[in-house]
Amino acid sequence: MSIVLPSGSGDSFKAVNKYSAAVRRPIEPVGRYFLAHASRTLRGHTWSEFEKLEAERNVKQVEEDEDDDLGDEEQSEELLAHDPREWKTANLYAVLGLSHLRWKATEDQIRRAHRKQVLKHHPDKKSAAGGLDQDGFFKIIQKAFEIMLDPIKRRQYDSVDTDNDPKPPSAKTKYDFFEVWGPIFESEGRFSVKQPVPALGGLDATKEQVDEFYGFMNKFESWKTFEFKDEDVPDDTANRDHKRYIERKNIATRKKLKQEDNKRFIELVERAYSEDPRIKMFKDQAKKEKAAKKWEREAGSRKAAEEEAAKKAAEEEAAKKAAEAEASKKADSKKAKEAAKAAKKKNKRSVRNSAKDNDYFGDAGKASDIDADIELLLEKFDDVKLGEVAAKVKDADAAGVKAALSEVVAELVGAGSLQASYLKYFSA
Amino acid sequence: MSVIGITFGNSTSSIAVATQDGKVDVIANPDGDRFIPSALSYVGGDEYHGTQAEARLIRNPDSTIVNFRDFIGKQFDEVDTTAAHQVGAKAVKGPQGEVAYEITKNGNPETVTVHEIAKRHFINLKLAAEDFTGKDVEGVVLTVPTNFTEHQREELTKIAEDAGLKTLQLINEPTAALLAHLSTEEEKLAQDKLYVVADFGGIRSDAAVISARGGILTILATAHEFGLGGDKLDAALSEYFAKEFEKKYKANPRSNARSIAKLKAESIVVKKTLSNVQSSTCSIESLAEGFDFHTSINRLRYELAARQPLSEMTAFVEKVIKKAELDPLDVDEVLLVGGAANTPKLATNISYLFPESTKIVAPSLDSKALDPSELVVRGAALQASLVEQFDESEIKESLQPIVVNTQHLSKPIGIKDAEGNFHSILVAETAYPIKKSIEVTNGESTSVVVELYEGKRTIKETVIEPEAADAEDSEEEDSDEEPEIKREVVYEAGDLLAELTLKNLKPNAKLEVIINITQNGVLHLSGRELKQGAIAIKGEVQPSA
Numbered sequence: 001m002s003i004v005l006p007s008g009s010g011d012s013f014k015a016v017n018k019y020s021a022a023v024r025r026p027i028e029p030v031g032r033y034f035l036a037h038a039s040r041t042l043r044g045h046t047w048s049e050f051e052k053l054e055a056e057r058n059v060k061q062v063e064e065d066e067d068d069d070l071g072d073e074e075q076s077e078e079l080l081a082h083d084p085r086e087w088k089t090a091n092l093y094a095v096l097g098l099s100h101l102r103w104k105a106t107e108d109q110i111r112r113a114h115r116k117q118v119l120k121h122h123p124d125k126k127s128a129a130g131g132l133d134q135d136g137f138f139k140i141i142q143k144a145f146e147i148m149l150d151p152i153k154r155r156q157y158d159s160v161d162t163d164n165d166p167k168p169p170s171a172k173t174k175y176d177f178f179e180v181w182g183p184i185f186e187s188e189g190r191f192s193v194k195q196p197v198p199a200l201g202g203l204d205a206t207k208e209q210v211d212e213f214y215g216f217m218n219k220f221e222s223w224k225t226f227e228f229k230d231e232d233v234p235d236d237t238a239n240r241d242h243k244r245y246i247e248r249k250n251i252a253t254r255k256k257l258k259q260e261d262n263k264r265f266i267e268l269v270e271r272a273y274s275e276d277p278r279i280k281m282f283k284d285q286a287k288k289e290k291a292a293k294k295w296e297r298e299a300g301s302r303k304a305a306e307e308e309a310a311k312k313a314a315e316e317e318a319a320k321k322a323a324e325a326e327a328s329k330k331a332d333s334k335k336a337k338e339a340a341k342a343a344k345k346k347n348k349r350s351v352r353n354s355a356k357d358n359d360y361f362g363d364a365g366k367a368s369d370i371d372a373d374i375e376l377l378l379e380k381f382d383d384v385k386l387g388e389v390a391a392k393v394k395d396a397d398a399a400g401v402k403a404a405l406s407e408v409v410a411e412l413v414g415a416g417s418l419q420a421s422y423l424k425y426f427s428a
Numbered sequence: 429m430s431v432i433g434i435t436f437g438n439s440t441s442s443i444a445v446a447t448q449d450g451k452v453d454v455i456a457n458p459d460g461d462r463f464i465p466s467a468l469s470y471v472g473g474d475e476y477h478g479t480q481a482e483a484r485l486i487r488n489p490d491s492t493i494v495n496f497r498d499f500i501g502k503q504f505d506e507v508d509t510t511a512a513h514q515v516g517a518k519a520v521k522g523p524q525g526e527v528a529y530e531i532t533k534n535g536n537p538e539t540v541t542v543h544e545i546a547k548r549h550f551i552n553l554k555l556a557a558e559d560f561t562g563k564d565v566e567g568v569v570l571t572v573p574t575n576f577t578e579h580q581r582e583e584l585t586k587i588a589e590d591a592g593l594k595t596l597q598l599i600n601e602p603t604a605a606l607l608a609h610l611s612t613e614e615e616k617l618a619q620d621k622l623y624v625v626a627d628f629g630g631i632r633s634d635a636a637v638i639s640a641r642g643g644i645l646t647i648l649a650t651a652h653e654f655g656l657g658g659d660k661l662d663a664a665l666s667e668y669f670a671k672e673f674e675k676k677y678k679a680n681p682r683s684n685a686r687s688i689a690k691l692k693a694e695s696i697v698v699k700k701t702l703s704n705v706q707s708s709t710c711s712i713e714s715l716a717e718g719f720d721f722h723t724s725i726n727r728l729r730y731e732l733a734a735r736q737p738l739s740e741m742t743a744f745v746e747k748v749i750k751k752a753e754l755d756p757l758d759v760d761e762v763l764l765v766g767g768a769a770n771t772p773k774l775a776t777n778i779s780y781l782f783p784e785s786t787k788i789v790a791p792s793l794d795s796k797a798l799d800p801s802e803l804v805v806r807g808a809a810l811q812a813s814l815v816e817q818f819d820e821s822e823i824k825e826s827l828q829p830i831v832v833n834t835q836h837l838s839k840p841i842g843i844k845d846a847e848g849n850f851h852s853i854l855v856a857e858t859a860y861p862i863k864k865s866i867e868v869t870n871g872e873s874t875s876v877v878v879e880l881y882e883g884k885r886t887i888k889e890t891v892i893e894p895e896a897a898d899a900e901d902s903e904e905e906d907s908d909e910e911p912e913i914k915r916e917v918v919y920e921a922g923d924l925l926a927e928l929t930l931k932n933l934k935p936n937a938k939l940e941v942i943i944n945i946t947q948n949g950v951l952h953l954s955g956r957e958l959k960q961g962a963i964a965i966k967g968e969v970q971p972s973a
């Protein structure tokens with residue numbers, strides 16, 4: 001059942017409104033209807049470069065592209081006004097809007113960024129927008145793209161695109177070694193022929209790692225090459241000598257620049273090495289270790305010597321102590337002897353005087369016999385006996401003294417140490 | 429000499445060839461596998477590939493490399509190599525900062541880059557194809573996920589080339605799957621319909637909303653969920669078995685890598701069995717501490733155990749429709765793709781998201797549906813046979829932005845009938861240049877107006893009165909039941925674009941209305957009576973800037 005149109009009559013045709021803006025989307029290039037579409041689009045048409053680029057614009061992509069803003073960097077007024085004849089002095093990465101990536105930009109990123117620049121700066125586009133017909137910057141864009149896509153030329157450019165590389169701080173400033181030198185070596189590392197390049201590492205790196213790092217840097221071989229700084233070789237064939245002269249000069253300059261750069265790098269490494277806190281740390285450590293080793297190595301003899309010394313000291317101490325003891329002992333015995341002597345004297349005196357002090361026991365007539373016997377007894381007494389007798393007679397009366405003396409006489413005679421016959425007064 | 433289609437997934441890869449009349453063969457490799465695990469293993473001096481390599485995950489995990497496809501063309505620093513699914517050999521940073529693997533080859537440690545591994549994989553696939561067809565492979569159409577970057581595409585092409593395969597074209601996975609589906613019936617491709625292609629693989633899920641307009645396919649939105657896929661279903665099943673084992677033997681089968689790997693390998697088998705039948709046995713020799721494990725499970729229990737990942741997958745489909753700023757009501761068909769899409773419960777869950785008018789294409793709901801695991805590679809093979817006749821430069825030319833990036837209508841354009849109803853001639857998202865005509869009539873009028881309108885999308889709600897049921901049960905059951913509301917998308921006439929009058933007509937004449945939008949966006953409207961010598965009335969409508 002087909003649709004019945006409403007009746008009515010009016011103009012044969014009247015346009016009323018525009019239809020809603022279309023959305024540009026990529027279609028899927030599969031199936032036979034696509035093939036038909038493709039041949040329809042391509043057949044009989046020659047699309048200008050600009051129309052082709054236009055077809056890439058504002059395409060609604062469904063996948064979120066992580067770096068969709070690639071190449072969106074704004075170029076400075078200065079750069080936009082750069083003399084295209086002097087394109088070599090322009091920052092070619094900034095020209096493509098890639099100054100945040102520089103040597104890290106992949107080929108794919110370069111292509112995409114380039115496309116954006118073309119869309120933005122294409123002369124067709126600019127004149128279409130009523131702007132000045134200025135294609136100077138566009139020429140630089142094309143030149144930059146050409147350089148970036150040619151691996152050899154890109155290396156030549158990258159070799160000299162170092163103005164924005166991290167630089168070492170001036171000598172006397174205070175700075176964090178790793179914060180400053182890490183990025184420097186990372187950035188220098190890109191020029192190494194040998195890859196991968198070891199990283200500077202941090203304070204916690206082992207000595208092996210640090211040694212490996214400086215070992216690598218000391219043997220660093222850079223691929224930098226300085227053709228980009230060449231003076232243009234005149235292509236006029238008339239003056240061959242001049243041409244050859246320039247060529248030779250260029251070769252010499254490249255060599256010189258290369259040498260200078262190598263020197264620069266060596267100095268850089270030397271400076272880093274001299275300021276690397278780990279090197280000082282390892283040196284200190286090495287010193288300490290050496291000392292410790294020596295200490296250990298000599299441990300045996302040192303121990304013997306120590307023991308010897310200790311022994312000697314102990315001996316000396318002992319000797320000293322002994323001497324002191326001896327001395328004090330000596331002093332003590334002298335005193336005792338003296339005291340004993342005094343006591344003996346006193347005791348002898350008290351025994352000697354005991355008879356006389358007691359009126360010779362009433363036998364005063366026999367006083368000299370008694371004294372003679374007492375003298376004899378005193379001779380025979382040892383110190384102990386003397387003490388005893390002295391004590392007995394000390395406060396005794398006459399009879400007590402006589403009894404005590406008689407007792408000791410009997411004792412001595414009994415012991416055989418005194419002959420009774422020698423006695424005049426006392427008898428056993 | 430032949431051209432083939434290859435699909436290279438993180439989990440499996442497949443090869444297919446198509447004949448000119450559209451018959452497709454999915455090829456088995458010498459092991460007899462049509463879904464060849466994307467796995468390589470190096471043990472002793474030998475290389476194992478496919479199923480044989482995957483089996484090595486139990487005994488030689490450190491020298492077995494799996495799940496590496498997504499790492500192609502990526503820097504080690506920008507990818508997550510620590511994700512749970514990263515089993516097997518450990519990913520490390522390669523000499524150029526790329527992703528690489530540390531393996532032991534002939535007793536020596538060796539670092540192999542993803543590039544090298546993928547190349548070895550392709551070499552094996554190429555051998556399988558040549559073994560099967562008995563012909564040299566001349567060219568290949570490869571499929572990639574839609575989120576593969578330009579760089580990854582270049583890298584993949586290089587890898588294939590290093591393996592001796594010339595890439596004719598790289599096409600998007602969901603598009604390839606849809607192409608295969610739409611090629612099953614004559615002219616299905618030319619119907620204006622909106623599709624959701626939902627691909628559930630091993631370690632990722634991908635979805636795309638694709639419009640088909642006059643045979644031209646356009647992706648309107650995509651979504652990706654990394655880590656969601658069949659692996660998660662395996663993990664859920666493994667955990668279920670682990671618990672049961674633990675209860676029975678008081679031994680933990682998750683405490684060493686070997687037991688975990690055994691559990692996973694068997695869970696995969698059980699999972700696949702349960703896609704086909706209602707119950708499955710599970711038996712693992714010496715699972716842990718010397719205990720063998722023998723048990724069985726039915727589908728219901730499995731679906732319960734895997735409820736979480738299954739509902740995440742369902743929600744994922746909703747997400748992509750939202751991203752396209754559409755409603756499930758707008759979707760004509762949902763095509764389920766990928767190995768995990770064989771899961772019946774997944775298809776059922778997804779069907780609940782859509783009105784009954786939306787067709788869910790899955791084997792469990794539609795016996796005519798193709799195997800979801802085969803769809804992508806079939807599409808690749810069809811495309812290969814299609815572009816075979818062109819040379820490289822012609823293919824390249826057709827892929828230029830000027831050809832591919834085309835304008836799409838943001839609203840439908842159509843006419844109003846005598847009753848005031850709007851009829852779309854060109855639906856939204858139709859790519860132009862396009863030309864389309866319809867046949868109409870004037871009825872009894874001698875003069876009619878072709879009123880060209882833009883359509884306005886509205887949702888029509890119709891209350892479906894409960895059928896007049898028997899008095900007895902309607903009272904108790906239906907009294908508190910909400911009346912069912914049927915929702916559908918209906919286009920009404922919006923802005924009037926143009927009027928074209930056809931006069932002096934005989935009653936019930938056959939009329940033709942033609943809309944032609946040219947490359948530059950100008951819409952040419954014409955109408956005429958379908959009879960000899962009738963003069964067409966014409967006019968132009970401009971697009972807004």
Ligand SMILES: Nc1ncnc2c1ncn2[C@@H]1O[C@H](COP(=O)(O)OP(=O)(O)OP(=O)(O)O)[C@@H](O)[C@H]1O
Binds near residue numbers: 436
């Ligand atoms: N019959 C089946 N029933 C359930 N799951 C299955 C079935 N066949 C395969 N699978 C699962 O499908 C997943 C693999 O799917 P597919 O081959 O589509 O993945 P892929 O695209 O290679 O991988 P990825 O999505 O990870 O890149 C695995 O988890 C596998 O176990």
Ligand SMILES: [Mg+2]
Binds near residue numbers: 437438628629630
């Ligand atoms: Mg997949």
